[in-house]
Amino acid sequence: MSAGRDIDALIEMLAKLPGLGPRSARRAVLQLVRKRELLLMPLADLMHEVAVNVRECTRCGNISEGPVCPICLDQKRANGELCVVEDVADLWAMERSGNFKGRYHVLGGTLSALDAVGPEELRIPDLVQRVEDEGVTEVILALNATIDGQTTAHYIADQLEGTVRLTSLAQGVPIGGELDYLDDGTITAALRARKEL
C-alpha cells in the first residue's frame, strides 16, 4: 500500500477474519488509527490478554479464561443435563437462547469419513466418561441438522444407549440448518420440543 510495512501487514491480517475482506480491513485500520486511544490500544491489550489467558475448558471444551469455564464452575448448572454441541459457536448460540440451564460438551467437530475424523478426535471418549462420572441424567444432542452432524449424533447415541436419557433438538431446526444461524426463539422452541431418541 502506501503507508508502511506494519499497516500493510495489519490490513492483510485483518482481511483474513471472517466477515472482513480487504476493503473492510482497510476501513477498519483507518478507524483503528483514528481512534488510537479508544479502540486500537485497548484492542491490542485485550488480544494480548486473550492470547495469554484463553484456552479450552478441560471439562467441556468451551473456550475459557481459566482451566475450567464459568459454566462448568457454576454449581447451579449441575442439573444432570448435558448438551452436546459441535463447536463453541453452537454453545454460544444455545446460551444466547437463554433457556438451557445445564452444562455442555463441545465435540470440536463431527465425525467425517472424508476428513478422517474419528471419535478420538472429537472428545467422544471424554463424553462417555463424563456421563459416568458427573451424574448426568440426560444428554441432549444439539448437533447441526447436516449429514455429518446426524451421523455423529447416531454414533454417540449408540455409545450411550442404556446409560442415560438421550434426546435431541427437534422442532424448529430446519433441514441443513446450522444452530449458529438460528434466531433465539427457534432454538428455544427446539429445546422445549426435544424428543427421545
Next chain:
Amino acid sequence: MSAGRDIDALIEMLAKLPGLGPRSARRAVLQLVRKRELLLMPLADLMHEVAVNVRECTRCGNISEGPVCPICLDQKRANGELCVVEDVADLWAMERSGNFKGRYHVLGGTLSALDAVGPEELRIPDLVQRVEDEGVTEVILALNATIDGQTTAHYIADQLEGTVRLTSLAQGVPIGGELDYLDDGTITAALRARKEL
C-alpha cells in the same frame, strides 16, 4: 456471553469495526482463539506496533510509521503534481489505481456549514503553503462528487487561482460517487481525462 470477561469485551470491541457486526465478531474471536500463534498473537503485536508508531504524516496527512510518509519521502514523486483528497481512504484508492506519480495532500474532510467545518480544520492553509514552498505546478482536486466535496473544491480553487494549474478528476466519477468505492480502472480513466477548472 459465557466464556469470560476478556472474550466478551473483545467481541464487543471487534463488533464496532466497520464491516463487523456482533455475529461476525463472535466468529472472528473464535477463529482468533483457534489460531492463537498464527493469528491472535501476531495481530496483538502488530496492533501494538501500529498504535505506538503510526501517526499523521506532517507534510501530507497520510498515515505513516514515521513523521513523514513513504510517498513524501520518495524523491521520484516530486514531479510537481499534488493530488488533494478528502481522507486517507481516498489516497489509498488513488494509489491502488497505480497511475498517479505525484504527491498527495489529505484534507481530513470537507468544508461543511452544517458541521461547522471551516478551512482551518481541513489543512487548507497548509495546502496553500505547500503550493508556494514545494514547486507545485499542478493541483489535482480529487474530491468526492458530493455537494460538500464540490464546495470544498471550489473554495480551494479560489484560494489557489492564478498560482498553479488547477485540475479535477472528471470522466468516470459518477454523481454522488465516492472514490474509495470505485474500481481502479474508473479512477485511472478519470485521472487521464482530468480537466482544467
